[in-house]
Amino acid sequence: MSTVNPLFSEELLQHIWQFRLFNQQNLATVNGEPLYVVHPGELNRHAGPDFTGARLRIGGMEWAGNVELHYRTSDWRRHGHHRNPRYDNVVLHVVFEHDAPFHTAPCLELQHRIPKLMLKRYRALKESAAFVPCAPLLHRVNEDAWGPWKARLLHERLQRKANVLRGWLEQSRCNWEEVCFRAVAQGFGMPVNTAAFLELSFSLPFMVLARQRSCLPRLEALLFGQSGMLGGAFADAYPQELQREYRFLQHKYRLEPMAAHSWQWLRMRPSSFPTMRIACFAALLHNSPHLFSRLLETERLPEAESLFVVEPSAYWRHHYRFDIPAVRTNGLGKGTVQHLFINTVAPLLHLYGDYMGLPQYKQRALRFLQELPAENNRVLRGWAEEQVPAANAADSQALLQLKQSYCDTKNCLNCAIGERLLRGEEVWVCREGEEDDWM
DSSP states (O other): OOOOOTTOOHHHHHHHHHTTOSOOTTOBOTTOOBEEEEEOOEEOOSSSOSEEEEEEEETTEEEEEEEEEEEETTHHHHTTGGGOGGGTTEEEEEEEEOOSOOOSSOEEEOTTTSOHHHHHHHHHHHHOOSSSTTHHHHTTBOGGGTHHHHHHHHHHHHHHHHHHHHHHHHHTTSOHHHHHHHHHHHHHHTTTSHHHHHHHHHHSOHHHHHHHTTOHHHHHHHHHHHTTTTOSOOSSHHHHHHHHHHHHHHHHHTOOOOOGGGSOOTTSOGGGSHHHHHHHHHHHHHHOTTHHHHHHHOOSHHHHHHTTOOOOOGGGGSEEETTEEOSOOOOOOHHHHHHHIIIIIHHHHHHHHHHHTOHHHHHHHHHHHHHSOOOOSHHHHHHHHTTOOOSSHHHHHHHHHHIIIIITTTOGGGSHHHHHHHHTOOOBOOOTTOOOTTO
8 A cells, every 4th residue: 555645635635625626527436326516515624524515416316415535545444433423424435545445425536537737736835945835936927816815815914913902802891992002002012022012011901001191201100110121220310200100100009010021122223122112102192192083083194194103201312221321312213103004003993994894994994004115024025036026015914914824834725826826727827938837
């Protein structure tokens, strides 16, 4: 008996069966009974047979029930299905290779009915060590094949981010301002202090923060104190004042600060230091006490971005860290504001529109992403080298989703481009004299 090809998975066999990517002419079971697939059934992602609700015509009789797929017929007993009542209603056993007698249900062998080109391309995808598995053909893919797929990828990414926010919304009993506070805090920490900023936001009861927003020094005392940065002795008068203020608030509200070592400082520009980001975050909360409401009211991107253009308090205009003077510091840069809109504001608006049944906010989130420039990072530079550039932030978010959720895991069967390549659909045009790089 030959060994199982490690590059041929039951997932591929499921895909072939689901989309009928096999030669159906004169289809028959291994016992010679004529077979016609009326409906392959629905893919079952839970325990039990692979497909449910299939409709088949076998030997002149129509059957309705479940379909189970295996690489080999003998896998049925090896997997213990003969002892599992979940598989009693299987009306067809579909295998790549028929290697043993089977008496439980009719059996269909597919190895001689599957296009060899599909198997070769699947093997090439699984063996590829390129930036993305299908890199050899990406430069030939027509732009028309990308449009709908990018739109779906962007929706997936927005939905994934919105689902996190939805959990916070439930925890806060539908306090949208609190969710906005936590989401913006997380955004201020990106990329290396994301977890620390999120921990800071959860270490501080939102109602305590809300009571102090009108007083910027007290707001800074709360945030810097909870961050763990007000421990020890200071030479400057301002951190000493914050320290005294925080001790009072800590005792009043029984606050427990974070560990100071939670914050990352290495290999970043001074303008991205945690101290500068916290100072700017405090200024934002002070200037826009009802930030989420203002975002809902602001339809144009430039006006919405202006809400985040803030200057920190006077001390931070000449310091990057406590007790260490600087000639001149910078507040939030334009790139940071755009990053916040891509990763925080757009998912917030998307969730609000979805949760409240107000599609105009989901449309606004999409419009903002289309108006914002594409991000610039290692992944997107990799896509550009493969001749798949991002025109705007909507594109860059879609391509990030594709790389992380499909290409890195070689989830090619669920990728619109990979799926069409496997089917052999001509989504690209070979130039004269070129051969298929995969063959």
